[in-house]
Amino acid sequence: MIVLYRIDDRLIHGQVVVGWGQRLGIGFIVLVSDEVRASDWEQDICRMGVPPSIEIVFASVAEAAARLPEWERDRRNGIVLTGDVDTMVTLARAMPGRRSINLGGIHAREGRTERLRYVFLSPDEAAKLQALAADGVEVSAQDVPTARPVPIAELG
């Protein structure tokens, strides 16, 4: 099953593989990105340093929306990872009943303001996440498992 839905613009990296992966006993990671799905060399870079015990699945947004139920039924624990808010919102809408979404790393960019050290959001991104929360999805920021989850309501 999917034990973590995470938005992180560093994609597959130390915090995901080691920080969360070790703690949650991860067997697979799904990286949802049209850009990476279409690029062999970016996939090679993403695989670098990931232990062979963890399967990496590269999916386009459309593929991911279709395969979410299959991954939820998987016996292994898995992480679904997107690099941006819009992709995660699309997935959440494709599969009602999602329990929670983790904001793991969304960094400074033009148009965004700082909400936490590792979470910067544009007004549009914040509104989309708040709308999900209003629909009952638990949206919170938490970079590593030992940190306190900060609910979206506290991120202004």
Place this chain on the structure above:
Amino acid sequence: MSEKLSGVIVAHTELAEALLAAVRAIVGDDTGLVAVSNRGSGLKELVGRLDEAVAGRPALLFTDMAGGSCAHTAAALARARPELRVVTGVNLAMLLDFVFHRELPLEAAAERAVQTGRTSVGIVAR
């Protein structure tokens, strides 16, 4: 004589600056090295920061961990740039040796860095 190689250390939080400070403490300020942190940046922002640090020179990019965002960024930048090579698992011994071998061709310098770094890791004899 061709231009000496530069070195860019790119690592998590304060690690790159700390390694550079240690190198300077040992050999002085003429190191050919600069430090870049991944602090507060996504991949795309970090690529820009690293590109700026490289400044178009031939360089070795010393990254701390394969699979981390620093190594990811360095690999992405170096992909289309034949004058850059990426080394993972940076350590102090590797950097100190690099400072004195910056005249080497890029590939030889990268291989030497990996060899020196590996040789410096071990169990101290009792």
